[in-house]
Amino acid sequence: MTAPGQPRFAPEWLQLREPADAVARAADLLRPLSAALPAARDGQPQRTVIRDLGCGTGSMGRWLAGRLPGPQHWILHDHDPALLARAADAMPTAAADGSAVTAATACGDLTGLTAPALAGTSLVTASALLDLLTADEVAALAAACIGAGCPALLALSVAGRVDLTPYELLDDELGAAFNDHQRRTDGGGRRLLGPDAVAAATAAFQRQGATVLTRSSPWRLGGPQDALTTAWLRGWVGAACEQRPELEERAQAYLARRLAACAAGELTVTVHHTDLLALPGPRPGTAG
Template sequence: MSAAVAGAISPSWLELREDADADARAAGLLDPLRAHLAGRAARPLVVRDLGCGTGSMARWLAGRLPGPQHWVLYDHDPALLALAAARLPARSADGSAVTAEAHRRDITRLRAADLADTSLMTASALLDLLTGPEVAALAEACAGAGVAALLALTVVGRVELAPADPLDALIAEAFDAHQRRSRGAPVPVTLPRTTSRKLGPDAVDAAAEAFARAGMAVHRRPSPWRLGPAQAALAAEWLRGWVRYAVEQRPALAAPAGPYLRRRLRQCAAGELRAVVGHEDLLALPAGG
């Protein structure tokens, strides 16, 4: 479940998903990212984290990159920004200092000039909230400033549940349609309302095309959540959101969805349900990087 369907983004939800996010992130993208960053002039890395939440990306990534780092954190919620800044790792992979500053702003207005001092743009569970023009503008900003982008955990519209249920496909189809609706509030970063459709599960493909069109080299890796008995609490909360938004999109599903959700939650509680929730990570590197 992406931040798009989590309702008012709460620290408890972000904490519930943090371990699954960390396990899912595509660590294989770090080698080309490190190689690119190593080729830059010797100065502290400046990392801009869009929709930082409680700072889980910084906690995962800062200790995997060497050298001094300065993180610029963006989110819509001052409380989340404060948590992210307070829980930032103190040291990078080689023991260098890691510092941060926090901002509330509309990230769709970031342009190349705003990224002049930036080494890396990063985000988790964000791309599916954006429209096509917003993703294109982000790609152009990164390309214009020569900034790498690591965009993680974007939903791709693939869900596998075991044991299977005849209603799985209908719920999945309705949920994906909901993900493509126009954007309202709340959202996990300061974004404008728009009547344009969000990209939803089409976001990674659209982003890959936009970054490639802007002249950047694109690397993609799957990053699925794999939820079993050890992740039962997360699986249950994800199921509630998945079904809720499917029914919001297709009210005709309301009658069968209630018993379906109760069955699935019983299976979660009994340790009988396993879910693979598809996400994908994307790394875009400037030309020559």
């Protein structure tokens, strides 16, 4: 997490969610992304410079670097120096074709990035970041990326919907309260987009003339991922109750039932996310 005024994510949470993130990410966006990178355009081996915004412990780099060909240089951005150190240490060293992957770190606020600051960047990427930004910050990010002529791959933004099986009536109330919590005004006075982030980002990139592709990227929890399911449940219910304290008594009984079902292997959860790929200019073969 890198937006000002936001609490840092614990490394333990980032580690716990990484396998589910890796399975959820929309791999079919990699084909149009690869076609937009400099090596594909120019037909010559060139180093791809990738900026990972809000990199956390580096899970996006570990997922993406080995799926893209050619030499790569990653610039890892976060405001937490401890997370940056972990991310740099755990970066892959080889691309899909065996080319070298290198990494550097940049500590600080990423919401002020501009097109000149992104000069020479081949790709901007982020995971679970968009919903933590404001409408103005998303608009500025779109302007910076498209102004610099680089694609943006923004993964795992919350979509505002969860499906729990078996269903309970309180699912809907908690889900609505959680979504309102995601849209809250934070301690720094920033109004977060939460589940409205993908729609806002799509509009912002399209205003800049970009082609925007989106894909569903849900977590599917249960079974062997029960530790993540448990942690997610506690956080989901806790955020809902923070937003609507009057839910607390019913929510605690609900949470106890759901945790018991999870421990018994009787609960499955789908947490919906969306991945977004923005490409500068129209897609080849399309008009406008």
